Amino acid sequence: MTPIRTTGIIMSALLAGACTTLTPDYERPAAPVPASWPGAAASSDAAVVADIGWRDYFADPRLRELIALSLANNRDLRVSALNIEQARAQYRIQRADSFPAVNAGIGETAQRLPGDLTSSGKPTINRQYSATIGLSAWELDFFGRIRSLSEQALETYLATEEARRGAQVSLVAEVANAWLTLAADRELRELARSTFETQQKSLSLTRKSFEAGASSALELRQAETTMQRARADAARYTAQVARDENALALLVGTPVPADLLPGRLVDAVTALPELEAGVPSSVLTRRPDVLQAERQLRAANASIGAARAAFFPRISLTASAGTASSTLDGLFGSGSGTWSFVPQLSLPIFNAGALRASLDVAEIQRDINIANYEKAIQSAFREVADGLADRATLAEQLDAERQLVAASEEAFRLSDARYRNGVDSYLGLLDAQRSLYAAQQELIGVRLSEAANRVTLYKVMGGGWK
Structure with a gap:
């Protein structure tokens, strides 16, 4: 068989095999x-959060x-990026099986025969030199087994890319929420310190009044109780702020510069825009975690094609061409050319049901991935619905807390005036102080919830990967 004819057979096999695959047609599950979201009309004109x-x-x-620093330094995100590189390399390895591996070799074979094995009765040494180039056990992919495995590796690689995008979305939201939480706790700390200083002055005045006989011991102890509670709150929030800063530094992956720390929570809240609720729920299919689940489903679908192809014959080619000679100087001389062509066909006959079981495993894994994909969409829908449910009442809660603080401030002012004029007891004043302090704390908490809700909606609708 001439080299030209051999090449023609190989190219024909390539063209014939390039059109065949046993992978089932992929259909995205409904x-x-x-x-649309509960209580919200869908609108195709609304901006897509992703x-x-x-x-x-x-x-x-x-x-x-701060978010930019975290994207550059966070170790979890770095691991996700390395996972992408690993999956890309695995895909390249699998894809390489689609092409023949061509190798070149130069070798010498030396053999000594004793005299009783030679016709001359004398020991001889036979040498053979060769230089060849060729391919070894290259499988002709008539039934798409290798292409199915390559497609599976590709989808797995793309799934790791979506996983990395999902990790970035989560990181962006975590950094934003940690930054907002730090702002809230710093504000609570300052409120506790301010209240402590005010209560210290009040306790000092009450003690002087007690020593002068104008106040009772009960009023003195009540004033001391209120002051010590504010003191304990100040210490507790000081520790909490330190923990918040440590958590933020871990997310960012590097010490956080002081000039990047948040100011007052109210300033941080007003910098976050609101998202429209009239986005159709179909945008969930663009979330990285949902896309990752779909890529994994595609990979499982491709595995079925490889499992089906395993039932059919495998044809592999081993071929080489080169030169050979018994002497080194005659290796490239005239007439020293050599070639070999070894086609091989392997047909499964009996394997105790292993191939059938492998196909069953692939099909069951596909069904598992369908369920995982549907669950990913359902979980995403719930997260968005929960976020929208919270947002529907947060505005009212925030307004109510503002009104409560204003009313508590006025009640405290009136109680203080009545106490100074001798109309009310000190107990009424302390009660008004405690109510005002609690209302101010609750207002900060609702402000944090409202800001965190905006961040959460941005995350669960697929934003943050760009």
Whole structure:
């Protein structure tokens, strides 16, 4: 068989095999969720949150710079990026099986025969030199087994990319929430310190009044109790702020510069825009975790094609061409050319049901991935629905807390005036102080919840990966 004819056979096999695959046609499962969120009308004109970059969503320059630092230094995100590189390399290895591996070799074979094995009765040494180039056991992919495995590796690689995007989305939200929590706890700390200083002055005045016989021991102890409670709160929030800063540093992956720490929570809240609720639930299919689940489903679907192809014959080719000679100087001389062509066909006949079991495993794994994909969409829908449910009442809660603080401040002012004029007892004044302090704490907590809700909605709708 001439080299030209051999090449023609190989190319024909390539063209014939390039059109065949036993992988089932992929169909995306229908999303098992309603078309719109509970209590919200769908609108195709609403901005898709996944297309809003985090630099555009978070307006505070300190928070933007902090998120950028975390994306560059966070170790979990770095591991996700390395996982992508590993999956890409695995795909390249699997894809390489689609092409023949061509190897070149130069070798010598030397053999000594004793005299009783030679015709001359004398020991001889036979030498053979060769230089060849060729391919070894290259499988002709007539039934798409190798292409199915390559497709599976590709989808696995793409799934790791989606996992990395999902890790970035989570990191952006975690950094924003940690930054907002730090702002809230710093504000609570300052409130506790201010209240402690005010209560210290009040206790000092009450003690002087007690020593002068104008106040009772009960009033003195009540004033001391209120002061010590504020003191304990100040110490507790000081420790909490330190823990918040440590948590933020861990997320960022490097010490956080002091100029990037948040100011007052109210300033941080007003820098976050609101998201529209009229986005159809179909946008969930663009979330990185949902796309990752779909990529894994595609990979499982491709595995079925490889398992089906294993039932059919495998044809592999081993071929080489080169030169050979018994002497080194004649290795490239005229007439020293050599070639070999070894086609091989392997047909499974009996394997005790192993191939059938392998196909069953692939099909069951596909069904498992379908269930995982549907669950990912359902979980995403619930997260968005919960966020929208919280947002529906947070505005009212925030307004109510503001009104409560205003009313508590007025009640405290009136109680203080009545106490100074001798109309009310000190107990009424202390009660008004405690009510005002609790209302101010609750207002900070609701402000944090409202800001965190905006961050959460941005995350669960797929934003933050750009």
